[in-house]
Amino acid sequence: MLQGKVALVTGASRGIGRACAVALAEWGAVVAVNYRQNEREALQTLSALQGDGHFLLQGDVADPEVCRNLVEQTVKQAGRLDILVNNAGIYEPLPFSEPEYMHWQHAWRRMFDVNFFSAVNLSYHAVRAMRREGSGKIIFIASRAGIRGEANHSHYAASKGAMVVLARSMAVELARENIQVYAIAPGWVATDMAAEPLKQRGESIVAQIPVGRVADPMDVAKAVRFLASPDADYLTGITLDVNGGSYIR
Numbered sequence: 001m002l003q004g005k006v007a008l009v010t011g012a013s014r015g016i017g018r019a020c021a022v023a024l025a026e027w028g029a030v031v032a033v034n035y036r037q038n039e040r041e042a043l044q045t046l047s048a049l050q051g052d053g054h055f056l057l058q059g060d061v062a063d064p065e066v067c068r069n070l071v072e073q074t075v076k077q078a079g080r081l082d083i084l085v086n087n088a089g090i091y092e093p094l095p096f097s098e099p100e101y102m103h104w105q106h107a108w109r110r111m112f113d114v115n116f117f118s119a120v121n122l123s124y125h126a127v128r129a130m131r132r133e134g135s136g137k138i139i140f141i142a143s144r145a146g147i148r149g150e151a152n153h154s155h156y157a158a159s160k161g162a163m164v165v166l167a168r169s170m171a172v173e174l175a176r177e178n179i180q181v182y183a184i185a186p187g188w189v190a191t192d193m194a195a196e197p198l199k200q201r202g203e204s205i206v207a208q209i210p211v212g213r214v215a216d217p218m219d220v221a222k223a224v225r226f227l228a229s230p231d232a233d234y235l236t237g238i239t240l241d242v243n244g245g246s247y248i249r
């Protein structure tokens with residue numbers, strides 16, 4: 001389904017990003033595997049990918065110049081860019097109006113730089129590359145939190161909600177250029193990011209999921225792969241919930 005396509009997956013050294021890289025490569029895509037610092041894990045992702053031509057791209061996506069560079073390097077090394085998966089992200093607690101103001105502001109800015117502006121900046125450059133090919137797919141890994149909100153994580157939830165609206169806006173604007181844009185809103189997924197909450201209150205988390213388990217990263221990756229395929233072209237603009245029935249709307 002994705003033979004001849006080139007994908008850039010951010011935050012692909014671990015978790016959902018790694019699963020996306022594996023799933024896209026299974027269907028024939030060449031994958032640029034971005035990571036921030038964890039080279040050993042990124043190499044493990046690389047060695048798990050089917051097919052040839054995959055490569056690593058180190059870089060902190062919170063830096064706008066890195067975003068430009070990631071797209072440029074992908075096109076330079078693989079010849080084109082067809083699929084961008086904006087996956088890299090952080091998740092931290094931040095109770096409202098705590099701690100003191102300067103620290104609080106810094107936490108909000110950092111959250112938006114890593115989770116949201118990274119995706120905006122990468123998409124800017126990706127759209128330029130996709131226009132040259134006459135087609136493209138951009139997929140934002142948002143979150144259930146970005147739809148229903150999340151106590152003690154308002155900055156995280158807001159960054160993900162912003163992604164959902166960005167995806168919808170871009171989908172409308174770019175539809176006639178054959179560039180499709182989507183968001184995915186996962187509930188809890190068994191990755192390093194969720195490890196601590198799952199350890200502390202795994203039972204109560206699972207009790208709120210009708211299917212009776214948290215998601216495996218591959219549950220999300222298969223949804224990403226479907227959206228990246230031509231079968232999902234007409235679905236542009238949607239947000240796909242991947243949450244085991246825990247929040248049906």
Ligand SMILES: NC(=O)c1ccc[n+]([C@@H]2O[C@H](COP(=O)([O-])OP(=O)(O)OC[C@H]3O[C@@H](n4cnc5c(N)ncnc54)[C@H](OP(=O)(O)O)[C@@H]3O)[C@@H](O)[C@H]2O)c1
Nearest residue numbers: 011013014015016036037038060061088089188189191193
């Ligand atoms: N896990 C969940 O329950 C869940 C639920 C809903 C949505 N999500 C979203 O899914 C995405 C992936 O989450 P995950 O659970 O797979 O997280 P994870 O296990 O913590 O992995 C995070 C990945 O992002 C990379 N990364 C973090 N900051 C980066 C930066 N500034 N620049 C480049 N790469 C960066 C990490 O690279 P290094 O390895 O180099 O640090 C790693 O590859 C996130 O956007 C998250 O918000 C997760």
